[in-house]
Amino acid sequence: MVMRMSQLFVRTLREDPADAVVPSHRWLVRAGYIRRVAPGIYTWLPLGLRVLAKVEAIVREEMDAIGGQEVRFPALLPREPYEATNRWTEYGPSLFRLKDRTQADFLLGPTHEEMFTLLVKDLYSSYKDLPLTLYQIQTKYRDEARPRAGILRGKEFVMKDSYSFDLLEEGLAASYELHRQAYTRIFDRLGFDYVVVQAMSGAMGGSRSEEFLALSEFGEDTFVRSPGGYAANVEAVHIAPPPAVDASAVPAAAEIPTPGAGTIDALVTLVNESVPRADRPWAGADTLKNVVVTLKYPDGQREPLVIGLPGDREVDEKRLEAAVAPAEVEPFGEADFAAHPELVKGYIGPVRLADGGHVAVLGLEGEAKVRYLLDPRVVDGTDWITGANRPDTHVVHLVKGRDFAADGVIDVAEVRDGDPAPDGSGPLELARGVEMGHIFQLGQKYSQALDLRVLDQNGKLQTVWMGSYGIGVSRAVAMVAEGTCDERGLCWPRHVAPYDVTVVSAGKGDAIAQESERIATELAALGLEVVWDDRNVSPGVKFADAELLGFPTIVIVGRGLADGVVEVRDRQTGDRQSVAVADAVAYIAEQCQG
């Protein structure tokens, strides 16, 4: 059936939407594929819905190919299962919560680990039933603080989520690998330029996890990769700690006056003047910076945390958020300093030097009440300049292990271009991407919490090993658009395009209209999806719309008709061919199907 452009429910817009910051958002709105209802909430218009359906079909095919069985859970879910795993609380403000008319608590599902675990527990009981992979393609909800970029990060979105169930840990590894391969095929078919990186498990729990990131300068995820093949989300980078240092020759710690040394740079300049080193000048990396923040836990409790790291590095906010989740990070304000007089703003350090010894201000020992975590580079024997816990005063030669200790390690310093890869595979390069897929080895977190056990070959109950695997399906539509659009609009790959071809009647007169309709109808009869632009507007408007809408093949039936030819344009390459009218249908069909 030929869709007439005069009847297609679409309006192309000449202006960018006011809130558009990324190209896919701009073009999907301007081309009439999606329409905003509220921040982060969009309607799929006919063209957009057709692309979504094609992406869904690719995902479904590849999930079926690895033996996945499709189910569909409700989005409206009772509180209890999420209470059992503590996610009702841990999800924090990103979870949409509501009550029904009986005041019972419900949520709108952001992800369905609990429900799948309970379903399998409900129906299965034996090792013979495993392995099992279930999936759904379903609407999900997250109350995003900063919905952005159209359908790239919305409050309501379509996800494919799947879950694997295995008797043994090795089975989980195999199911995980199957998903990894299926995801590779899916993203290959969608035509993404993507990279697979090690990832944090975050609120999911579990052990191994990887992300499929589409490369994009607009990406919210920063990742690193090395020439030797290491690749990780920066949140998941665990640096290789250097070996301990022999500090037997380091002089005793001593206080020095440092009035006005408000920055690391000023401090370094000052110590190079007042206590110069013999071997080399002091550098920012010789200072131990102590950053204090407040952690807010899901139960509402707050706690100060001091992070000690080399002074030439900043704390990476996203690495910190990932490391302390589900706690949230808040600033440590004036009132907090007032409540902790032991922390002298600008001069925080792990110890205070007192008559013949050290009083621990931070960390494990003595009276210290504030938790203190150190960057992994701060190994035993390292020699630091740091705050003395007195105004205008620092300590030099404070040695880790000799003069101070900490409560533990926290690996949240910024990762920089050129840093060595943790696995020794060379210098790291930083890049940005959009998370398209995420695969998790959940392990037994959910099966333990919800008591999913099956009988093994010996009649013994075994806790099931689970994996969970997600693909942002609506986000993928945006990313295909993002990766293929140009300065004239959308430019769909053939296998996800809403229509294969548009036949443009470029000019007035019955001959043009009749010939356009004939070509469109014959193409449709061959199984192609065809739009006929039959509108009573100028050829220029039609050409611009055709390029904006992004159908792969554009057929122009216009002035050339007098000479017995039509023009066939390839939207992506820009190639234009004059084709004899008699050959047109066969030629176009070959272009579209070839």
Place this chain on the structure above:
Amino acid sequence: MVMRMSQLFVRTLREDPADAVVPSHRWLVRAGYIRRVAPGIYTWLPLGLRVLAKVEAIVREEMDAIGGQEVRFPALLPREPYEATNRWTEYGPSLFRLKDRTQADFLLGPTHEEMFTLLVKDLYSSYKDLPLTLYQIQTKYRDEARPRAGILRGKEFVMKDSYSFDLLEEGLAASYELHRQAYTRIFDRLGFDYVVVQAMSGAMGGSRSEEFLALSEFGEDTFVRSPGGYAANVEAVHIAPPPAVDASAVPAAAEIPTPGAGTIDALVTLVNESVPRADRPWAGADTLKNVVVTLKYPDGQREPLVIGLPGDREVDEKRLEAAVAPAEVEPFGEADFAAHPELVKGYIGPVRLADGGHVAVLGLEGEAKVRYLLDPRVVDGTDWITGANRPDTHVVHLVKGRDFAADGVIDVAEVRDGDPAPDGSGPLELARGVEMGHIFQLGQKYSQALDLRVLDQNGKLQTVWMGSYGIGVSRAVAMVAEGTCDERGLCWPRHVAPYDVTVVSAGKGDAIAQESERIATELAALGLEVVWDDRNVSPGVKFADAELLGFPTIVIVGRGLADGVVEVRDRQTGDRQSVAVADAVAYIAEQCQG
């Protein structure tokens, strides 16, 4: 691809679910098509989801065939549009309401009139853009007070809703008729035994509306039909009022003592003794019963309402609810009687006889404060026995129009088998059904409230005429099951069955397994959807499961194999054929595709 039963995610259950009251619910749960998550909230298991997808495909085809264009709105919707039409309030407790992290109000869409109206207003502006029909197949939410019968009435369900937009009222009539025909084709294809009845528009507003009711003894809707073709939901029955009566010969109204006449029967017995009629005995139909209820409006206001109707009929609760919607009906309790001393419980009547005249207690005149509506049978000139507004006292010969008046008419008396059809087409017959589809001529309610206007041929703005049309898609799955199941389980029509055929290996041994697999594989290669029951359980269990699961064709590969035959059973007719192994695939394919 052949699905092996040993791998299919399904567990058949031998016991009925505790809350099952209708066969479709029982069988869909026992056969592992759906699984309950919470009251009115279900998960679609693989088999159920396949049926749902097939029903969706039929609906989509027929909507496309009448030029409908598919879109998809979010389920999470902002409050404002529903505020503009007052439905945020009018929907009452059936609407799921929630807040996002900024405390903005949202709802989960129960139906999308507002959103479609705004979308068309957003993109279209000219008569040239019309007519237009948009539809979606989407998950919807209603906080049902009494979710029941599995997926038949749930809190989360799948609906097809469509909306038509026309410049003129005649255009709306044409769009409505197109939908009516499409719905007829859809329900014919689904194999329903259904009836199209006149319906109330309810909270939708608008004028003409009809329901497609599947006939079912478990239906919540009661409808009537006549031999002459009248058919209506009882809520929508408007009785034909009888002509006015000449009351010139009726004696003056008079009070009579009626101690202990607490029921209509007792009253009739008593008046036949104390004030017998000359022409015939008094009957219940001679008494005017006055029923008092409280109306509760969406804004929280309450108001008493007295309904006067012939004493031989009851008020029909559903007809009353429909008539007063969006107000709700509550009992008029002791405290209410205390607040209205003019209403003497058991002796309520429209007037109190006083010295030489009547004091209006109910209705328009004088001091009356309580609203009074009359059954349409109570026409001018009719002669009644009714309450005297004094304890133990009634009035006889109280004549409508002569002795009392009312504020209006309310047609909420029960409809009875044998009542005349309002259009004179014969006696009514009562039956029950389940609402499968509902079509509405909305008129201009939403386009006026949300200002959807387009320019007409003369450049004048015209308010658009709208229709709205719904089909319960998930409910249709239940009703197909309901209409086809038998005492052994489900029994799917071929075009919605999750699989076409199941090949059962009935017995041990390699020969049976190999031949089963070969037949299954060859059938799958022909494009059939095949389950091979390869499980290591007894033939008896497999036969019972095959019948419970309801695949249309069952192939038994068992003892007959030694004689070179397999058995082919038709699940619906029970027909069993022995077929030579060599002919089996061709024979089965013909059965399935024929």
